[in-house]
Each structure stands twice: as C-alpha cells, then as structure tokens.
Amino acid sequence: MNSVRQKQALIKKLENAYVTCSDCGTKYGVYSVGCSSVWEGKCDVCGQIKPITEARDYAYFVTGIRKLKMEILREKSNRKTQEQQSKEQAS
Numbered sequence: 147m148n149s150v151r152q153k154q155a156l157i158k159k160l161e162n163a164y165v166t167c168s169d170c171g172t173k174y175g176v177y178s179v180g181c182s183s184v185w186e187g188k189c190d191v192c193g194q195i196k197p198i199t200e201a202r203d204y205a206y207f208v209t210g211i212r213k214l215k216m217e218i219l220r221e222k223s224n225r226k227t228q229e230q231q232s233k234e235q236a237s
C-alpha cells in the first residue's frame with residue numbers, strides 16, 4: 147500500500163514522463179493510438195532500460211493520474227475522520 151506522499155511523487159513522475167515502457171503505460175494509462183514507434187531506452191516511470199515509446203501514446207497517463215488523485219483525496223478524508231473521532235473521544 148502506497149502512502150499519500152509516494153502517490154504524490156508518482157503523479158509528479160507520470161506528469162513529467164516523456165517516454166514510457168509498455169508495462170508502465172498500460173498500468174497507468176490507456177493506449178490511445180493504433181501504432182507507435184518503439185525504441186530501446188530508459189523508461190521515465192520505472193527507470194528501467196526497456197523498449198519505450200512516448201507517454202503521449204498512453205494519453206499522458208490521465209487515467210492513472212486521476213485514479214491516484216482520487217485515492218489521495220479518499221485517504222486524506224479518511225484521516226480527517228479518524229482525527230475527528232479521536233478528538234471526540236478525548237473530550
């Protein structure tokens with residue numbers, strides 16, 4: 147389970163990624179073109195040397211970024227509820 151901070155770092159990485167391997171692409175994005183040029187290089191997301199392609203071909207990870215942001219919001223609101231509950235119990 148990723149912490150909020152790790153998720154925020156991942157969002158930043160996805161937003162700044164210019165190239166991606168197909169593993170990271172399908173994990174965080176949706177393949178949006180019929181075919182794309184693939185070459186060997188360093189994936190901006192996982193940092194491994196793999197066959198990579200442009201992040202554009204995975205719609206710039208919009209689906210993955212949206213999902214991560216939703217998860218962060220949910221975790222933050224959960225935390226707030228827990229804080230409120232412990233405060234109420236203390237008083």
Ligand SMILES: [Zn+2]
Pocket residue numbers: 166167168169170171189190191192193194
């Ligand atoms: Zn990758």
